[in-house]
Amino acid sequence: MDTLHVQILWQVMDQLRDANQLEEALSRCLDLFCRGTQSGKGSIWMLDEQSGRTIATNVYDTYDATGESAGRGEGLVGRVVESGTGERHKASDVQNMKLAGVDSPALSGKNLMCVPIKTPKHTVGCLLLTDKKSEYTEDEMTLCEQCCSLLALDIEDKGFTFRPFEDREPIVRVRGVMKEFMSGEEMRQILKGVDLDIYPGELVVVLGESGCGKSTLLNIIGGMDRMTKGEVLVEGKDMSSPTEEELTEYRRKYVGFIFQAYNLMPNLNAYENIEFIAEISEKAMDSMEALRLVGLEAKAESMPAALSGGQMQRISIARALVKSPKIILADEPTAALDYDTSIKVLSVIEKISKENKTTVLMVTHNPEIAKMANRVVRLRDGKISSIRVNLKPLKATDLVW
Numbered sequence: 388m389d390t391l392h393v394q395i396l397w398q399v400m401d402q403l404r405d406a407n408q409l410e411e412a413l414s415r416c417l418d419l420f421c422r423g424t425q426s427g428k429g430s431i432w433m434l435d436e437q438s439g440r441t442i443a444t445n446v447y448d449t450y451d452a453t454g455e456s457a458g459r460g461e462g463l464v465g466r467v468v469e470s471g472t473g474e475r476h477k478a479s480d481v482q483n484m485k486l487a488g489v490d491s492p493a494l495s496g497k498n499l500m501c502v503p504i505k506t507p508k509h510t511v512g513c514l515l516l517t518d519k520k521s522e523y524t525e526d527e528m529t530l531c532e533q534c535c536s537l538l539a540l541d542i543e544d545k546g547f548t549f550r551p552f553e554d555r556e557p558i559v560r561v562r563g564v565m566k567e568f569m570s571g572e573e574m575r576q577i578l579k580g581v582d583l584d585i586y587p588g589e590l591v592v593v594l595g596e597s598g599c600g601k602s603t604l605l606n607i608i609g610g611m612d613r614m615t616k617g618e619v620l621v622e623g624k625d626m627s628s629p630t631e632e633e634l635t636e637y638r639r640k641y642v643g644f645i646f647q648a649y650n651l652m653p654n655l656n657a658y659e660n661i662e663f664i665a666e667i668s669e670k671a672m673d674s675m676e677a678l679r680l681v682g683l684e685a686k687a688e689s690m691p692a693a694l695s696g697g698q699m700q701r702i703s704i705a706r707a708l709v710k711s712p713k714i715i716l717a718d719e720p721t722a723a724l725d726y727d728t729s730i731k732v733l734s735v736i737e738k739i740s741k742e743n744k745t746t747v748l749m750v751t752h753n754p755e756i757a758k759m760a761n762r763v764v765r766l767r768d769g770k771i772s773s774i775r776v777n778l779k780p781l782k783a784t785d786l787v788w
């Protein structure tokens with residue numbers, strides 16, 4: 388071991404001794420690792436045992452990837468955490484490498500090194516370094532591995548715990564969901580194994596290109612479409628292959644749908660459109676109360692044709708809300724609306740989520756809308772490519788596009 392190597396090891400130990408919190412220990416070490424290896428960028432990723440995802444907790448970069456995460460064995464980060472073995476890659480090899488489930492094209496074409504943070508018994512996370520002008524050497528890898536082992540032992544010693552995802556039971560648990568459609572002669576796989584947990588009271592946004600399967604996933608979760616294979620559990624109850632009765636009960640009690648097209652009954656006024664659903668629901672709230680929640684009490688007697696697009700969408704939100712569902716599923720609720728009206732509608736969705744604590748799963752292709760979510764799920768080619776935790780969700784009124 389050369390002198391520099393020993394010095395860095397000592398510095399890491401010093402930093403760890405003084406740190407009282409995991410967050411602080413990690414960011415001090417990350418700094419040292421980046422400087423010690425002349426890496427322009429770096430990140431530390433920690434494994435959340437419960438969800439099985441490894442999440443970026445500390446970032447040394449111009450792009451804040453904090454909250455990005457990778458599933459077991461997915462991409463570089465997922466692989467290193469799963470196998471407990473470090474990897475070094477040359478810039479020329481990183482052109483097409485799928486990273487971490489990290490949606491960061493910025494990393495392709497860069498030298499990379501990723502080493503596990505592990506004790507002799509378990510791997511707790513990994514360190515990812517990049518943006519070094521020359522290739523990472525074997526020595527640097529050994530150094531980082533040793534420092535990361537110290538870090539892991541310290542984490543274990545101090546009993547630091549890492550819980551980015553909720554400790555509660557998920558309200559919806561999606562496992563290995565697949566969906567096939569016949570397309571002409573050929574069977575097309577639209578969903579290729581989706582795993583997702585949704586926790587009570589959170590606002591989750593699903594982002595993805597047109598045709599990637601967002602609506603299909605939402606419809607399966609909402610009991611509007613059947614999957615080809617997989618499991619959906621709602622509050623622990625298996626809804627994978629429900630009977631017609633179970634399905635009706637589920638749609639009636641559990642879920643409220645908001646669609647891009649408002650689907651209001653043209654011959655009923657705003658109040659009646661809501662009341663009609665309230666009447667067939669068990670735990671309905673007062674229809675006027677639902678109208679008040681969306682700020683449209685004054686329009687109770689208006690017919691849909693006399694309402695603007697945004698008002699119709701708010702009525703359709705009130706209609707989804709009136710049955711006091713546990714989960715609201717919204718498919719591109721603002722796609723047909725202009726910016727100002729979209730913000731009004733999104734503010735209502737924010738209110739449902741924050742004040743009523745209703746769980747919301749919202750599909751959109753607008754990345755700006757994702758900034759108001761607690762978590763952002765990216766769907767690509769029928770699979771989840773990343774899940775990001777927004778540590779500070781934006782208010783709907785602060786969104787700009």
Ligand SMILES: Nc1ncnc2c1ncn2[C@@H]1O[C@H](COP(=O)(O)OP(=O)(O)OP(=O)(O)O)[C@@H](O)[C@H]1O
Binds near residue numbers: 570598
């Ligand atoms: N009933 C169906 N029969 C055959 N193919 C279907 C059916 N429903 C959806 N698909 C196909 O599945 C793919 C995914 O559709 P889906 O509606 O889930 O995409 P999406 O991500 O919601 O797209 P968009 O952003 O355009 O709404 C598309 O290629 C679509 O053509």
Ligand SMILES: [Mg+2]
Binds near residue numbers: 601602603718
């Ligand atoms: Mg869609």
